[in-house]
Amino acid sequence: MGSTRVTVLGSINMDLTALTDRLPVPGETVVGSSFVTTQGGKGANQAIAAVRSGSVTVFLGAVGDDAFATELVDTLVDASVDVTSLRRTEGPSGVAVITVDARGENSIVVVAGANGAVTDPTDKELDAIACADILLCQLEIPIATVVTGAQHARANGTLVVLNPSPVQELPDALVEAVDILVVNEAEAASLGAQVLARIEHVITTRGADGARYVGPTSSFDAPAPSVHAIDTTGAGDAFTGALAAEWHRGPEHAVRWACAAGAFAATRRGAGASSGTREQIDTVNR
Template sequence: MISVFGSVNMDLVAYVEAAPALGETVTGRAFRTVPGGKGANQAIAAARAGAEVAFLGAVGDDAFGPQMRATLAGAGVDVTGLRTVPGPSGVAQIVVDDQGGNSIIVVPGANGTVTAPSETDLEVIARSDVLLLQLELPIEAVTAAARAARAAGTTVILTPAPVQPLPDELLDAVDILVANEHEAAAITGQAGHEDAVRDLRARVDWVIITLGSRGALTAGPGAGPALHVEAPKVRAVDTTAAGDTFVGALAAAHVERRTPDVSVRFAGAAAALSVQREGASTSMPVRAEIDRSLARSPHPEVR
């Protein structure tokens, strides 16, 4: 089982030809409200990739809360651990341009009230094979959840986003770190991907740096050199949830005990499918779609 201790937001998404500069007003071509948040996105991605998933977090008692709960449950995610607190739910204001790029402002809302895992959260984490973490909850809560997972023998996968300094006690409890190239550079101070991987590998057993359309760089477990895994060639429509799709699918593959390089290829196939559709949680592929994509892969070991 995969547990996700993380954020859930309502994404307020505007689609434009080009994102506005500071002080500029532009006309959009569409607007959607889509349940999202890095935690919820990863939970849905993992469930659609075939895993058993439990979500741990909070929504507000506003109109968005029941919608986000229903979206998670509808994707097959166990929402018993999703609590409702007074006040607004988290929201994310997202601008998506016609090249598929995006910019995002996150307002934590109910997510900011999760300052520590509850006793129920800790029990679920201890029963899990994998715990997925991100940084849209308070850092002290994320650290406490990671340490509890490490003590229970649960594999910890961390997405260090939104990027911020990582406490030593958090990194010491992480088994797999999945960062995009900008996050990896900010954390390590290294502009080169190989240098960033080297620095991160000194602290974490398995490091993956995602490179968008160029695939991913992965190193570990083991002492071998970093491996570049190419991404399927597709036309991106909306990259909003690509990273979360990658992580959720990676976790699903890891629970199935696939090898590291096969897990990365599986995750890359899922992410490539997601960027061909608009939306965050709505863009994520189901297992049959990922399997069909891999059936066309030039790498027979992932089929």
């Protein structure tokens, strides 16, 4: 079988990251040790992770006309993500303000910017969804656009993978269109058991403890390889992108591969840039 064709409908941000010994509590100021700007956004992160795991990947989203836009687009192009349908809008690109502590834990504030302009999918964008094996979505763009994309995918035989982050109540139309749900434990609790039960394949990520899969005929736990984590910012996105790229090989292989991809990403700083290639993921997938 050839490479999986993945279309990602989602966000792209510039991540503004401060490193500090510990995360501040509300009202507190702490001293940081360094500051970096890197490409982020859950959609772009997952697109890069999918490419590096071997899929042919198209990204549907938007950047602004600010100084960040060119650097963001170049990052996707350098990763071999297809950006021919990427929108350019007036105003700022999306940004995320991130604080990472000495243990690799993080807190994140996302400002949508151009991501909020991803509405009313064009015919070209709809074609990219219909021609894909998998549509991969998150919730950092308007949810109405995600619903439209997911319904179009379902109508054209494209599998829909949803990572509902940042978590919010899901419209019935979206739940009904989703084939594969990827959530962390907090997101699973927020959505509730009734919503999870309506989706055929549910994967719950559990950080260093790996992931749990629940499907129509089986369930299992997949361990995460033991690694020295320095930054978990992009680990969940690396997991989800890798899962989409490998889904054609079956849930058990895909989830175990995704656990290795997430673990490897936690050993490197940054979001999209932290995803590993197949060869790098193999170094921890043992």
